[in-house]
Amino acid sequence: MTPIAKSPSWPRQLWALVWKDLKLELRTRESITAMLAFAVMAIVMFNFALRLRTDAFRPLAPGILWVTLVFAGTLGLSRSFSNEQVNQCLDGLLLAPYDHSVIFLGKALGNLAFTLITAVLVTPLGAILLDEGLMQPGVWLTIVLGAAGYAGAGTLIAAMASSTRAREVFLPLLLFPLALPLLVAAVIVTAGFVDRAPFDEFGAWLGMIVAFIVLFWAAGVLLFEYLVEG
């Protein structure tokens, strides 16, 4: 007898993985609720806390926005693999006939979607409270790219941390130092767009964000199999 299961094209399997994560999130709203609540509170608290000590408040807006998105994103990252620990569902994903890198891509795309949803709701709030310049198309481009880089690196580290007992601590401890270059580049590029500076002044930093995306998404595709094996 021959199996009826086939090795389907990876886009279909990728879609299945993303569909499953989005469906679960729509049902439970665990990640998005936590990320949004944290992000809104962080922006509001930064707004009040920093205004007490400085008049030159607007230059801080890109940094506040990115720190908020990075911390909120970490909440989603830590949940993305903990869902798979329940009932050992990760085994179910590993049993299917495909290259395991598809699981990484599915998880990273899901994490990117959750971070972007958070950004879509929090950035206008940042524009109201901190600097209306945050609503420019260039800033949105930076948010998409920066979130993609963070989702790639974060998913890779979350996969590593998922099998450890202290995963909630392990994830930020490893991820934040790794994501620091991305954070710096994202803040500089966002500030460049907000200040309407000449592109030459910050264009190289945009290139650095793209390089970060390529590096960590490629590393995830290549290494994921080894991270989850056994």
Added chain:
Amino acid sequence: MIRAERLGKRYGVRPVLRGVSLEVARGEFVAVLGANGAGKTTLLRILATLVRPDTGTLSIGDVDALRQPQRVRQWVGLVSHQSLIYGDLTAAENLRFYGWLYGLRGEQLEARIEWALQRMNLWPRRNDRARTFSRGMMQRLTIARAILHDPPVLLLDEPFTGLDQSAAASLSALLHEAALEGRAVIMTTHEIHRGLEHLSRALILRDGQIVHEQRKDFSPQTLTALLHDDAHR
């Protein structure tokens, strides 16, 4: 269908499997019996390609499972200790998701979902979230997931756990039927009073080694004696 030679696995310094060789042909229904910690689950996880052995070779359906695990996974259905089921998806959604991962789609997938759920008496509950299921129902959904893609190789780790009499009888019939259809079925169990009526062979695993092979007389008394004898060696 399944050929494993000298499989060895260590976790740290502790050897879990020590040179296990086994061959299971199409239509064979083999039980692996042994005390807790004998290595039954590790053996099954290696056969399912979830764990790589440190030593030995494994082929399933004439495909080298260590070199081409991706191809082999189409052939294997696994019922493990855990359900591998998402509690916040419905029974049908869980199967649809896994069906997609196995390359099934459209009418074929929907027909397989209905067949698997009907077979496990879960069709009336297909639109209920899995988290609302009892332990026994969850186990039946786990089995439905494992047989969804009609795998030629069925691996089952303590599948009777949590099943009531009726569900256990249904599973027993399914395993018998699976072997008659030409599938290779390997099951680990410590419940020697259930599901062993149609066995082809029973293997006794002790300290990571197969120490006895029983080809006839699978009565609970005989198996108890074998296990008891094994435990006191």
